[in-house]
Amino acid sequence: MQDASGLTDRLVALLGRSNVLLPGDDQEPYTVDWRGRYRGEALAVVRPGSTPEVAKVVRLSAEAGVAIVPQGGNTGLCGAAVPSGGRPSVIVRLDRMRRIREVSPLANTITVEAGCVLADIQSAAQAADRLFPLSLGAEGSCRIGGNIGTNAGGTAVLRYGPTRELVLGIEAVLPDGRVFNGLRALRKDNTGYDLKQLFIGAEGTLGIVTAAVLKLFARPRTSALALAMLESVDQAIALMGLLRGEVGDRIASLEIMSRGQIEAIAATCPDTAIPFPLDAPWYLIVELTDTLAGIDLRAPLEAALGLALERELITDAIVAASEAQAKAIWRVRHSVSEGNKRSGFVVSHDSAVPLDRQAAFVTGVERRILAAVPHARVVMHGHIGDGNIHVVALVDPARVTDPAEAERVVRLINEAVDDETRAQNGAISAEHGIGQSNLGRLARVTDPLELDLMRAIKGVLDPAGLMNPGKVLAQR
Amino acid sequence: MQDASGLTDRLVALLGRSNVLLPGDDQEPYTVDWRGRYRGEALAVVRPGSTPEVAKVVRLSAEAGVAIVPQGGNTGLCGAAVPSGGRPSVIVRLDRMRRIREVSPLANTITVEAGCVLADIQSAAQAADRLFPLSLGAEGSCRIGGNIGTNAGGTAVLRYGPTRELVLGIEAVLPDGRVFNGLRALRKDNTGYDLKQLFIGAEGTLGIVTAAVLKLFARPRTSALALAMLESVDQAIALMGLLRGEVGDRIASLEIMSRGQIEAIAATCPDTAIPFPLDAPWYLIVELTDTLAGIDLRAPLEAALGLALERELITDAIVAASEAQAKAIWRVRHSVSEGNKRSGFVVSHDSAVPLDRQAAFVTGVERRILAAVPHARVVMHGHIGDGNIHVVALVDPARVTDPAEAERVVRLINEAVDDETRAQNGAISAEHGIGQSNLGRLARVTDPLELDLMRAIKGVLDPAGLMNPGKVLAQR
Numbered sequence: 001m002q003d004a005s006g007l008t009d010r011l012v013a014l015l016g017r018s019n020v021l022l023p024g025d026d027q028e029p030y031t032v033d034w035r036g037r038y039r040g041e042a043l044a045v046v047r048p049g050s051t052p053e054v055a056k057v058v059r060l061s062a063e064a065g066v067a068i069v070p071q072g073g074n075t076g077l078c079g080a081a082v083p084s085g086g087r088p089s090v091i092v093r094l095d096r097m098r099r100i101r102e103v104s105p106l107a108n109t110i111t112v113e114a115g116c117v118l119a120d121i122q123s124a125a126q127a128a129d130r131l132f133p134l135s136l137g138a139e140g141s142c143r144i145g146g147n148i149g150t151n152a153g154g155t156a157v158l159r160y161g162p163t164r165e166l167v168l169g170i171e172a173v174l175p176d177g178r179v180f181n182g183l184r185a186l187r188k189d190n191t192g193y194d195l196k197q198l199f200i201g202a203e204g205t206l207g208i209v210t211a212a213v214l215k216l217f218a219r220p221r222t223s224a225l226a227l228a229m230l231e232s233v234d235q236a237i238a239l240m241g242l243l244r245g246e247v248g249d250r251i252a253s254l255e256i257m258s259r260g261q262i263e264a265i266a267a268t269c270p271d272t273a274i275p276f277p278l279d280a281p282w283y284l285i286v287e288l289t290d291t292l293a294g295i296d297l298r299a300p301l302e303a304a305l306g307l308a309l310e311r312e313l314i315t316d317a318i319v320a321a322s323e324a325q326a327k328a329i330w331r332v333r334h335s336v337s338e339g340n341k342r343s344g345f346v347v348s349h350d351s352a353v354p355l356d357r358q359a360a361f362v363t364g365v366e367r368r369i370l371a372a373v374p375h376a377r378v379v380m381h382g383h384i385g386d387g388n389i390h391v392v393a394l395v396d397p398a399r400v401t402d403p404a405e406a407e408r409v410v411r412l413i414n415e416a417v418d419d420e421t422r423a424q425n426g427a428i429s430a431e432h433g434i435g436q437s438n439l440g441r442l443a444r445v446t447d448p449l450e451l452d453l454m455r456a457i458k459g460v461l462d463p464a465g466l467m468n469p470g471k472v473l474a475q476r
Numbered sequence: 477m478q479d480a481s482g483l484t485d486r487l488v489a490l491l492g493r494s495n496v497l498l499p500g501d502d503q504e505p506y507t508v509d510w511r512g513r514y515r516g517e518a519l520a521v522v523r524p525g526s527t528p529e530v531a532k533v534v535r536l537s538a539e540a541g542v543a544i545v546p547q548g549g550n551t552g553l554c555g556a557a558v559p560s561g562g563r564p565s566v567i568v569r570l571d572r573m574r575r576i577r578e579v580s581p582l583a584n585t586i587t588v589e590a591g592c593v594l595a596d597i598q599s600a601a602q603a604a605d606r607l608f609p610l611s612l613g614a615e616g617s618c619r620i621g622g623n624i625g626t627n628a629g630g631t632a633v634l635r636y637g638p639t640r641e642l643v644l645g646i647e648a649v650l651p652d653g654r655v656f657n658g659l660r661a662l663r664k665d666n667t668g669y670d671l672k673q674l675f676i677g678a679e680g681t682l683g684i685v686t687a688a689v690l691k692l693f694a695r696p697r698t699s700a701l702a703l704a705m706l707e708s709v710d711q712a713i714a715l716m717g718l719l720r721g722e723v724g725d726r727i728a729s730l731e732i733m734s735r736g737q738i739e740a741i742a743a744t745c746p747d748t749a750i751p752f753p754l755d756a757p758w759y760l761i762v763e764l765t766d767t768l769a770g771i772d773l774r775a776p777l778e779a780a781l782g783l784a785l786e787r788e789l790i791t792d793a794i795v796a797a798s799e800a801q802a803k804a805i806w807r808v809r810h811s812v813s814e815g816n817k818r819s820g821f822v823v824s825h826d827s828a829v830p831l832d833r834q835a836a837f838v839t840g841v842e843r844r845i846l847a848a849v850p851h852a853r854v855v856m857h858g859h860i861g862d863g864n865i866h867v868v869a870l871v872d873p874a875r876v877t878d879p880a881e882a883e884r885v886v887r888l889i890n891e892a893v894d895d896e897t898r899a900q901n902g903a904i905s906a907e908h909g910i911g912q913s914n915l916g917r918l919a920r921v922t923d924p925l926e927l928d929l930m931r932a933i934k935g936v937l938d939p940a941g942l943m944n945p946g947k948v949l950a951q952r
Contacts, residue, residue: 106717107831107863129721151666162664165641178925185830187862188638188906190627190677191918192948193930197673201666218724241582245605248694248767291724292776300768354661355583386663387583430664442667449654453937454669460936461929472668 005064008044011090014056019096021045030091033082034074038436040083042069045091051171051179051210054092058208059177061090067466068092068175070204072114072146075138078435080203081146084470092208094145101211103128108216109168109185114145114209121214130216133160137337145209151201153431158385159252159289160217162431163200169213170196175206175462185213198457203433204468206461220252220289224297225326226305228317229280233359236284236384238313240355243286246304250297253287254385255333258362261379264394265332265339272335275328280315284384285333287326336381344377344394345406347413351421352430355387361424365391368416373409375399388430391417418445439474481540484520487566490532495572497521506567509558510550514912516559518545521567527647527655527686530568534684535653537566543942544568544651546680548590548622551614554911556679557622560946568684570621577687579604584692585644585661590621590685597690606692609636613813621685627677629907634861635728635765636693638907639676645689646672651682651938661689674933679909680944682937696728696765700773701802702781705756705792710835712760712860715789719762722780726773729763730861731809734838737855740870741808741815748811751804756791760860761809763802812857820853820870821882823889827897828906831863837900841867844892849885851875864906867893894921915950 012020021027022044030045032038043066048054061068067089071081083089094115101111105128112121118139125132134147136154146152148170152163160166169184182196198206230236236256243251259281266274276283286305288297298319305317320326340346353361366378375396382389393413400406418428422445434442443451454473458465469475488496497503498520506521508514519542524530537544543565547557559565570591577587581604588597594615601608610623612630622628624646628639636642645660658672674682706712712732719727735757742750752759762781764773774795781793796802816822829837842854851872858865869889876882894904898921910918919927930949934941945951 104830104832105720106713108720109830151670153664153666157664161641164670165637180925180929181923182926184901184903185863186828186903186906187831188629188633188828188859188864189903190629190905190907190909191903191914191922192910192926193682193933194627194640194673194677195926195929197670201670206669218720221724237582244581244584244694248697250767291726352662352664354580354585355663356580383664387661388664425660427660427662427665427667429666430662431666433666434668446667447657449656450658450668450671453656453671456936457669457933460932 005066007060007064007066010060011044011046011057014060015046015048015053019047019049030071030074030093031082033076033079038079038082038084040089041086042083042091043088045093047093047096049096051173054173054208054210055177055179057090057092058173058175062175062177062464062466065464065466066090067469069468070094070145070149070208072143072149073117073138073141075142076146076150076435077432078437080150080433080435080468080471084436085475087469094143094210097210100124105130105216107185109213110216111183111185111211111213112144113211114143116144118142118144118147125216126219129219131219132214132216134163134166144212148200148209148212149202149204150433153388155253157383158254166215167196167200167212168215170199170209171211172199172207172209175464175467180207183211183213198461203435203471205458205472207467218291220291221293222295222297223252223287223289224301225285225287225320225329226301226317227276227329228284228286228305228308228314230282230284230314231280233282233362235313236282237356237359239284239308240385242308242313243304246307247288247300250288250290251286251385252289253285254383255285256382256384256389257283257333257336258380259283260377261336261381262332264343264379265335268342269335269339272331273328274332275325276318285329333381340379340392340394345397345400347393347395347410349391349417350388350429350432351391351417351426352386352388353421353424353426357424357426358384358387358389361420361426362389364423365417365420368420369393369413372412372416376413386430414441434472436471443474481542483536483540483542483566486536487520487522487533490536491522491524491529495523495525506547506550506569507558509552509555514555514558514560516545516565517562518559518567519564521569523569523572525572527649530649530684530686531653531655533566533568534649534651538651538653538940538942541940541942542566543945545944546570546621546625546684548619548625549593549614549617551618552622552626552911553908554913556626556909556911556944556947560912561951563945570619570686573686576600581606581692583661585689586692587659587661587687587689588620589687590619592620594618594620594623601692602695605695607695608690608692610639610642620688624676624685624688625678625680626909629864631729634730634859642691643672643676643688644691646675646685647687648675648683648685651940651943656683659687659689674937679911679947681934681948682943694767696767697769698771698773699728699763699765700777701796701805702762702777703752703794703805704760704762704781704784704790706758706760706790707756708835709758709838711789712758713832713835715760715784716861718784718789719780722783723764723776726764726766727762727861728765729761730859731761732858732860732865733759733809733812734856735759736853737812737857738808740819740855741811744818745811745815748807749804750808751801752794761805809857816855816868816870821873821876823869823871823886825867825893826864826905826908827867827893827902828862828864829897829900829902833900833902834860834863834865837896837902838865840899841893841896844896845869845889848888848892852889862906890917910948912947919950
C-alpha cells in the first residue's frame with residue numbers, strides 16, 4: 001500500500017511514532033475483525049489521545065483523500081470496524097481515550113470518552129450505587145464509542161431500551177474534521193433537530209463519536225428467576241401478556257430457547273449441565289428485578305406462573321430456589337453461541353419482528369429454511385420481549401466443504417430468513433447492524449426510498465465518501 | 477392572496493370543496509395560532525382523508541412552488557403550525573385522519589393516524605388495560621402528529637421519556653410527496669440510519685407525519701403523594717438523590733414551585749385553595765406510582781421523607797392521606813399558568829439544564845433578570861426530575877403599555893435567561909420548541925456548526941424550502 005501523499009509522515013509528526021502503526025508493524029489485530037472474516041489494509045493505525053487529535057487526524061486524512069475507519073474494541077459481528085474494498089485507509093483507534101470524565105449520581109449521568117471499555121463504565125456506575133444497564137457478551141473488551149456507533153442491544157433492552165435510549169449527549173468529529181459538541185446532559189432538549197441521533201447506529205459512516213453523556217439508573221436490588229416450559233411461541237407471548245398484568249414493569253428478561261437449541265448445547269458442551277428435563281418444545285427464562293431491597297418477588301412470580309399453568313399457557317415451570325440454581329439456568333442461555341459453533345457450520349440471524357408476530361415468524365422461517373436447504377437443522381433463541389429471535393441454521397460441515405456450495409447454502413438461508421422477516425414487517429438486523437456483511441441483504445429487502453434517504457444524509461455529511469466507506473451503504 | 481397557478485382548483489378537484497377552505501371561507505381558526513400571537517395567510521386550508529391524499533396535496537403544492545404548513549390541533553406555543561412571512565401557503569390539517577388502526581396489548585403497541593387527539597389515544601390504551609403515558613395540558617385537543625412533530629414533553633417525561641422515546645415507527649410524507657413508510661412496530665432495528673428520528677421534533681419542516689406506532693406500558697395501579705417544603709433547589713436535588721436510593725424507580729413526578737409562584741396563584745385564583753402554609757422558599761410535589769395493585773407506597777414514602785427531615789434536606793412534609801388531598805395539591809400545580817396570566821405581563825421560559833446544575837441555574841437566572849429588569853417579579857415552577865425549570869418573569873402591565881418598551885423588556889429577559897441557560901450548558905427550549913417565536917434566540921445561542929448541520933439536513937430533504945418554511949431555521 002503506497003502513501004504517495006506523505007500522510008503517514010504527518011500522522012507520525014502529530015501523534016508520535018508510538019501511536020502510529022505502519023504497514024511494517026503488527027497491524028493485524030486492527031485490520032482483521034475478531035472472527036477473522038474480514039481482512040483490510042491500512043496505511044496507518046493511529047491512536048489519538050484527545051478529541052482535537054482525532055479531529056486533526058480526520059482533517060489530514062481528508063486532505064489526502066484517504067478513507068478513515070473508526071475502531072472501538074473491534075468486537076463487532078459485521079465487519080464495520082475494519083477497512084473494506086482494498087482502498088487506502090487510516091484506522092482510528094479510540095483506546096487511548098478512556099477517561100470517565102464525570103459520574104453524577106444526582107443527575108443520574110456518566111460522561112465518558114469513546115474508548116472506555118463497557119465493563120469499566122458499568123463498574124464506575126456501580127461504585128456510585130447506580131446502574132448503567134447496557135450489557136452484552138463483549139462487555140469486557142468492547143468500547144462505548146463502538147456501542148454507540150452500532151446502537152448495541154444486549155440483554156437489558158426489554159427494560160432499558162437499546163443504546164440509543166441510553167445516550168443523552170454526544171461529541172463527534174465530523175468527516176470534515178469539525179467537532180460536533182453535543183455533549184449535553186439534558187433529559188429534554190427541543191432546540192431544533194436532534195443531531196446526535198445521526199451518529200447513533202450509523203456505524204461510524206457519518207463521523208467519529210469521541211465522547212458521550214449516558215443515563216444511569218437505580219440499581220436492581222432484588223431478583224427472582226423462573227424457567228417455564230411451553231408448547232409454542234404463541235404461549236410465550238401469552239405468558240408475557242399475563243406477566244405484564246401480574247408483575248407490572250418488573251420484568252427484566254424474557255429469554256426463549258427452542259428444545260433443539262438446548263439439545264445442541266447438551267450434545268456439545270459437557271461443562272454445561274442442563275438442570276431441567278428436555279421434553280418441552282420451548283423454554284422461557286423469566287427474570288424479575290426490583291430496585292428496592294427486601295421486596296418479595298418470588299411470591300408474585302410463583303402466583304403468575306400458577307395462573308399460567310391454570311390457563312394452560314405453560315406446561316411446567318421451575319422457580320429458582322437459590323442464586324446457584326438461577327445461575328445454572330443462565331449458564332445454559334450463555335452457552336448458546338459455543339454450543340452452536342460446536343454443532344456444525346453456523347448461519348445465524350438477528351431478525352426483529354413485532355412482538356405479536358413472533359409465533360408466525362418462527363413457524364414460517366423454519367418452513368422456508370427447510371424448503372430451501374432440507375438438510376439444515378434450525379434452532380432458535382432470543383429476546384422475546386424485544387421481538388428479537390435469533391434463527392440459527394446448523395449445517396453439516398461435510399456438506400459445505402466446497403466454498404461455492406457453502407456460499408449457495410448461506411445465500412439460500414439468508415433469503416429464506418429475510419423473506420419471512422419482511423413478510424412479518426420486521427427488520428433483518430435487530431442488534432448486529434449492517435457493516436460489510438449485510439450490505440447486499442439490506443439493499444435486497446429495503447424500500448429504495450429509505451436507501452435514497454440514507455444516501456442523501458451520507459452525501460451531505462460526507463460528500464467525499466471518506467468516512468468508513470463501504471459500510472451500511474454499498475459504495476457506488 | 478393570489479393563486480396564479482390554479483393550485484386551489486386542483487386541490488378542490490382532489491379533495492372536494494367541503495375539505496378545502498379558501499380565502500373567502502372562515503380560515504381564521506387555522507391561520508391564527510390559539511394564543512393569537514401569529515397570524516398567517518393561506519391560499520387554502522385542506523383536510524386530506526388519507527396518506528395518499530396528503531402525498532398528492534404535497535406534490536401539487538410543490539409543483540406550484542407553494543409552501544406547505546402541516547397542522548395538528550394548532551395548540552403549539554411557538555407558532556410552528558401557522559404560516560409565517562406572508563408567503564402563499566397551503567395549510568394541511570390532519571384532523572380527518574383520526575383512526576386508531578390497531579391496539580396490541582400483547583405487543584404493547586398502538587398504531588394511530590396523525591390526526592388522533594391525544595386523549596383518544598390515552599383512552600384506547602386504557603381500554604386495553606395499558607398506559608400511553610404522554611400527558612399534557614392540551615391533551616383534549618392536541619393531535620399526535622403535532623406531538624411527534626414537536627417531540628412533546630409533559631408531566632410523564634421523568635418516568636417514560638419525551639415523545640421521541642415513545643415512538644417505535646413513523647409514516648411520513650416527504651417534501652417531494654413521496655411516502656416514507658417506517659410504520660414498524662419494532663423494539664430493535666439496526667438496519668441502517670434511524671430515519672424516523674428526522675421527523676420527530678422537526679416541527680414539520682422535513683415532512684408531514686401521517687401515522688405512528690407508539691409504545692404502551694403497564695398501567696400504574698397504586699400511587700402515593702407528598703408535598704415537601706424546602707430551603708433551596710439544592711435540597712430538592714439532594715432529596716431526589718435520596719428518593720432514588722429509597723424508592724428506586726417508583727418516582728413518577730417531582731414538580732417544584734417557588735413560594736413566589738404559589739403566592740401568585742393564591743393572590744389571583746380564589747378557586748384554588750392552598751392547602752399548606754406558605755412559609756417555605758420552595759415546594760416539591762413527590763408522586764410515587766407502582767404498576768402493581770395492593771403495594772404500600774405510603775410507608776416507604778414516609779420513611780424516605782423522615783430520613784430527609786433527619787438529614788435536614790427538607791423542613792417539613794405532608795403525605796396526602798386521601799385521594800382528595802392529593803388532588804388538592806395537584807390543583808395548585810395546575811393553576812400555575814392561570815395564576816401567572818392574572819398576575820401581570822408574562823415572559824415565560826422553558827429552559828433545560830443538567831439536573832445537578834438546577835440550583836446554580838435558579839440563582840443565576842434570577843440575578844440576571846433582576847439586573848436587567850429590576851422591576852420584574854421572578855417566579856418558577858418545573859419538572860425538577862427532567863432539569864426543566866420554567867422561569868417566569870411577571871411584569872407590571874402599566875410598565876409595558878408602549879409596544880417598543882414591551883419588546884425591549886422581553887428581549888432583556890430572554891437574553892438574561894438564555895445567557896444563564898448557556899452558562900449552565902443547557903437548552904433554551906426543553907419542550908415548547910422553536911417555531912417562529914424562538915428563531916432569533918436559537919440562532920443567538922447555538923453553535924453555528926449545529927445550525928449548519930440542521931440547514932444541511934433541511935437542504936437535502938427539502939431543497940426548494942417549501943415544507944413549513946420559517947420554522948426552526950430562519951429563511952435566508
